[in-house]
Amino acid sequence: MSAALETVARYERDLGASLTRMFENALDWEHLPHVHAKAFSSIELIEERASGWRANVGMAGGGQLVINLEVTREADGSGGWTTDSFAEGALVGRIVTRATPRGADRCHVAIEFQAPDVGEKQKAGFDAYYSALYAMLYDEDEAMMIAREAAVQRGRKGLAERRKVTLSDGKTAAIPRYCPHLGLPLDAAPDGDGIVTCPWHGYRFDAATGTCVSGAECGWAV
Ligand code: FES
Numbered sequence: 001m002s003a004a005l006e007t008v009a010r011y012e013r014d015l016g017a018s019l020t021r022m023f024e025n026a027l028d029w030e031h032l033p034h035v036h037a038k039a040f041s042s043i044e045l046i047e048e049r050a051s052g053w054r055a056n057v058g059m060a061g062g063g064q065l066v067i068n069l070e071v072t073r074e075a076d077g078s079g080g081w082t083t084d085s086f087a088e089g090a091l092v093g094r095i096v097t098r099a100t101p102r103g104a105d106r107c108h109v110a111i112e113f114q115a116p117d118v119g120e121k122q123k124a125g126f127d128a129y130y131s132a133l134y135a136m137l138y139d140e141d142e143a144m145m146i147a148r149e150a151a152v153q154r155g156r157k158g159l160a161e162r163r164k165v166t167l168s169d170g171k172t173a174a175i176p177r178y179c180p181h182l183g184l185p186l187d188a189a190p191d192g193d194g195i196v197t198c199p200w201h202g203y204r205f206d207a208a209t210g211t212c213v214s215g216a217e218c219g220w221a222v
């Protein structure tokens with residue numbers, strides 16, 4: 001199956017996040033349609049493993065892919081992940097990412113894009129296409145990883161910080177500044193039903209009660 005794959009583009013860059021944050025981000029399937037809304041429209045988990053995940057992913061431009069991500073780590077902590085995309089059961093693309101540390105709070109990613117049966121003409125446009133797309137995706141991931149590192153540094157004490165929001169009935173509620181899911185900034189206003197949707201993974205909370213109405217076992221006490 002992989003014999004027909006050939007490398008069609010490459011992209012690499014440094015990121016202002018540790019390798020720990022980078023691997024955490026790769027395993028975090030839930031953020032795709034929220035943090036990368038221009039690229040992905042939905043995600044539905046099929047299987048989650050310690051070393052990866054498999055999910056049905058809706059593409060923002062239309063269409064659906066099954067994406068399988070598998071992480072490999074080496075003894076020194078570096079490593080990478082392979083992301084396979086399937087359309088109607090057939091492998092349509094493979095993205096091989098290698099991540100290496102650049103000090104305590106930086107890392108480097110080198111990415112190889114592989115595809116089957118690609119003509120020379122088609123291949124010519126891939127570098128520009130993937131460079132633009134991955135520059136955007138990694139800008140978004142870098143911002144998320146920096147926010148996540150700040151959440152780790154704040155620890156549990158950050159979760160006690162509240163801010164006031166006004167509900168549609170004129171009442172106010174004190175909601176956490178940082179989301180009880182992964183401690184990222186809960187920068188969102190309640191909608192007409194008093195629901196606050198976290199921008200990072202889309203968890204939805206009742207602002208008045210602190211209950212997570214999207215079913216996760218997290219929330220806050222009022
Ligand atoms: S940090 Fe994940 S839903 Fe808010």
Ligand SMILES: [Fe+2]
Binds near residue numbers: 031032035036137141
């Ligand atoms: Fe991402």
